[in-house]
Amino acid sequence: MRAPRFRERLTEAARFIVRPHYAALPLASARERTAAVLAAALFHLLLLAAVVAPLWLASRSAGVLPAPDVDPESLATSPLAFLVIAPLLEELVFRSWLTGRVAALRFAACGFAALALMLAGVSLVPDHARMLGWAGAAVALAGLVQWSLTRERENARKVPPALIRHFGAIVWAQAFLFGLIHLGNYTAPASPLGLAVVLPQVLGGLLLAYIRTRAGLKAAIAYHAGYNGLVLAAASGFG
Numbered sequence: 046m047r048a049p050r051f052r053e054r055l056t057e058a059a060r061f062i063v064r065p066h067y068a069a070l071p072l073a074s075a076r077e078r079t080a081a082v083l084a085a086a087l088f089h090l091l092l093l094a095a096v097v098a099p100l101w102l103a104s105r106s107a108g109v110l111p112a113p114d115v116d117p118e119s120l121a122t123s124p125l126a127f128l129v130i131a132p133l134l135e136e137l138v139f140r141s142w143l144t145g146r147v148a149a150l151r152f153a154a155c156g157f158a159a160l161a162l163m164l165a166g167v168s169l170v171p172d173h174a175r176m177l178g179w180a181g182a183a184v185a186l187a188g189l190v191q192w193s194l195t196r197e198r199e200n201a202r203k204v205p206p207a208l209i210r211h212f213g214a215i216v217w218a219q220a221f222l223f224g225l226i227h228l229g230n231y232t233a234p235a236s237p238l239g240l241a242v243v244l245p246q247v248l249g250g251l252l253l254a255y256i257r258t259r260a261g262l263k264a265a266i267a268y269h270a271g272y273n274g275l276v277l278a279a280a281s282g283f284g
Contacts, residue, residue, distance in 0.1 A: 050077065054084035054259075061255040062088075065216035067209045069144065071261045078260040082268060085252045089272075097244045104241040111231035111239050127277050132269035137189075139219050139250065140257040140265055145204035148196040155188025160226070167229065220250030 058081070060066075072078045104110050138156035142149035159181035166177030208215065224247035228234070231242055249272065257265035 051080050051084060054080045055088060057081070057259075058085045058088045058252070058255050062092075062251050065213045065251070065254060067145070067212040068258045069204065071264075072259050078264060081259040082256055082264055085256050086268070089248070089252050092248055093245065097248055100241050101244060104238050107238065109234070109236040109238040110242050111228075111234045113230060114232045115230050124277060127273045128270050132266050132273060135223070136253065136257070136262060136266045136269055138185075139223050140254055141262050143216070143219075143254055143258050145208040146196065146199065147202045147205075148192050148199040150205070150208075151195075152188045152192040155184050155191070159185035159188070164226070164229070216251065216254045219254065220247050223247065223250035 054077075072081060101110070138153065138160060142153035162177045162181035162184065166174035166181075170177065224243035227243045227246045228240075231239075234240060234242070249269075253265050253269060256268050
């Protein structure tokens with residue numbers, strides 16, 4: 046891999062974090078897509094070490110980080126959830142539609158509706174959590190079916206100009222929402238500073254958006270799974 050190409054992708058990833066910019070298609074060659082993923086991984090590591098970790102440790106020292114609140118016996122903590130379910134579902138819901146294709150946007154609407162139903166069951170009406178969870182799963186499945194049936198026909202349709210015009214705000218919004226849903230893994234923050242606990246997820250949401258748009262959805266899912274695998278291995282080592 047030529048160094049200039051890698052430096053170009055590293056610069057592009059850094060710019061994307063500050064000001065995400067739309068790309069209709071992933072990069073043309075496998076070499077360029079690989080360079081984009083490796084550049085994102087290096088930039089991810091640098092930001093985690095230089096920015097996120099100091100802020101997270103400072104918040105932890107101040108006693109404002111919420112404690113983990115996940116049943117260790119639940120499916121959510123299993124390797125299957127970390128390495129397969131979460132990367133697949135989260136990338137489909139949060140970033141599969143960033144190309145702006147109409148069928149993908151419809152699927153995203155179904156995915157976010159399903160997420161809202163599931164979160165409502167957990168947070169607002171826990172007595173009906175199971176029913177709302179199944180309803181959310183049904184909505185997500187319906188969205189996946191419509192996407193599979195219409196994506197070929199609707200790929201030729203024009204990308205909504207509003208998505209291109211507001212792409213940066215949209216990417217930042219999905220990254221923040223991606224971080225906020227992970228607050229469900231912790232007790233309620235006692236201070237706004239406690240939100241720092243999901244800084245890694247917000248950063249991940251931004252870089253995964255870059256990978257999805259430059260290297261494709263499969264690359265984003267694979268990167269997400271690999272990152273989760275490293276987190277799981279680190280947690281097992283320190284645990």
